[in-house]
Amino acid sequence: MYLVTMCGNLLIILATISDSHLHTPMYFFLSNLSFVDICFTSTTIPKMLVNIQTQSEVITYEGCITQMFFFILFVVLDDFLLTIMAYDRFVAICHPLHYTVMMNPQLCVLLVLTSWIVSVLNSLIQSLMVLQLSFCTLLEIPHFFCEINQVVHLACSDTFLNDMVTYFAAGLLGGLPLSGILYSYYKIVSSMSAISSAQGKYKAFSTCASHLFAVCLFYGTSIGVYLSSDTTRSSHASATASVMYTVVTPMLNPFIYSLRNKDIKRALRRFFGGNYKRINFFQGMRK
Numbered sequence: 001m002y003l004v005t006m007c008g009n010l011l012i013i014l015a016t017i018s019d020s021h022l023h024t025p026m027y028f029f030l031s032n033l034s035f036v037d038i039c040f041t042s043t044t045i046p047k048m049l050v051n052i053q054t055q056s057e058v059i060t061y062e063g064c065i066t067q068m069f070f071f072i073l074f075v076v077l078d079d080f081l082l083t084i085m086a087y088d089r090f091v092a093i094c095h096p097l098h099y100t101v102m103m104n105p106q107l108c109v110l111l112v113l114t115s116w117i118v119s120v121l122n123s124l125i126q127s128l129m130v131l132q133l134s135f136c137t138l139l140e141i142p143h144f145f146c147e148i149n150q151v152v153h154l155a156c157s158d159t160f161l162n163d164m165v166t167y168f169a170a171g172l173l174g175g176l177p178l179s180g181i182l183y184s185y186y187k188i189v190s191s192m193s194a195i196s197s198a199q200g201k202y203k204a205f206s207t208c209a210s211h212l213f214a215v216c217l218f219y220g221t222s223i224g225v226y227l228s229s230d231t232t233r234s235s236h237a238s239a240t241a242s243v244m245y246t247v248v249t250p251m252l253n254p255f256i257y258s259l260r261n262k263d264i265k266r267a268l269r270r271f272f273g274g275n276y277k278r279i280n281f282f283q284g285m286r287k
Contacts, residue, residue: 086185
C-alpha cells in the first residue's frame with residue numbers, strides 16, 4: 001500500500017509537470033496535494049515497516065518528537081489544500097468568466113505558501129509544548145506512531161495547557177477549513193440548480209466530484225478515528241481507525257483524481273509514450 005501511494009502520487013506530479021495543458025490552478029493544487037500525501041505517509045509508514053521487519057517497537061525520544069512535528073504539519077497541510085481546491089472549484093463553477101483573473105498564478109502561490117507557513121507554525125508550537133513536559137524513563141505508546149494525544153497523556157506533568165492548545169488548534173485549523181468547504185459546495189450546488197440543461201449540470205458536477213469524494217474520505221476517516229477512540233476507549237480500535245486516514249486515504253487519492261479524469265490519463269499516456277519512444281530511439285542508435 002505504501003508503494004502504491006508513492007507511485008500513484010508521484011505519477012500525478014510527473015504528469016502535471018510534463019504536460020503544459022495541466023499548468024492550471026486546479027492541477028497545481030492537485031500536484032501539491034500529491035506531494036503532501038507522499039510526505040504524510042512517509043512520516044509514519046517507513047518506521048512502522050521497520051518495526052514489523054525487525055520485531056522492534058522502539059523509537060527514540062528525538063525521533064518521536066520529530067515524527068509528531070511532521071505528522072501535524074502534513075495533516076494540517078492536507079486540510080488546507082483540500083479547502084483551497086474547494087475554493088478553486090467554487091470560482092470555476094460560480095464565476096467562470098472571471099476564473100483566470102481571480103485564480104491568477106500569484107494568488108495560487110500565495111495560498112499554498114500561506115498554508116505552509118501556518119502549518120509549520122502550528123506544528124512547531126505544539127511540538128515545543130510537548131518538549132516542556134516531563135516523562136518517565138520507559139513509556140509505551142498504544143499506537144503505531146507518535147500521535148500527539150497519546151504522547152501527551154503519558155506525561156508525568158500537568159497537560160492542561162497542551163490539551164487546550166491542541167483542542168483550540170483542531171477547532172480553528174480543522175473547523176474553519178471544513179466550514180469553507182461546506183460554504184463553497186453550498187454555493188456550487190446553488191449555481192448548479194440554476195443550470196437548465198441536464199448535460200450542463202453533469203459537466204459542472206463532474207469537475208468537483210473527485211474533490212468532493214476526497215474531502216468526504218479525509219474528514220470521514222479522521223473524524224471516525226476520534227469518535228471510535230472516545231466510544232470504545234480501546235487503543236487497538238484507535239490505531240486501526242488511524243490506518244484509514246494515514247494509509248488508505250493517501251493511497252486512494254491518485255485513483256480518485258485520475259480514474260475519471262481524461263486530462264490526467266492523456267498526460268500519463270503522453271509521458272509514458274514519450275519515454276518509450278526515447279528508449280526505442282536510443283536502442284536504435286546503439287544498434
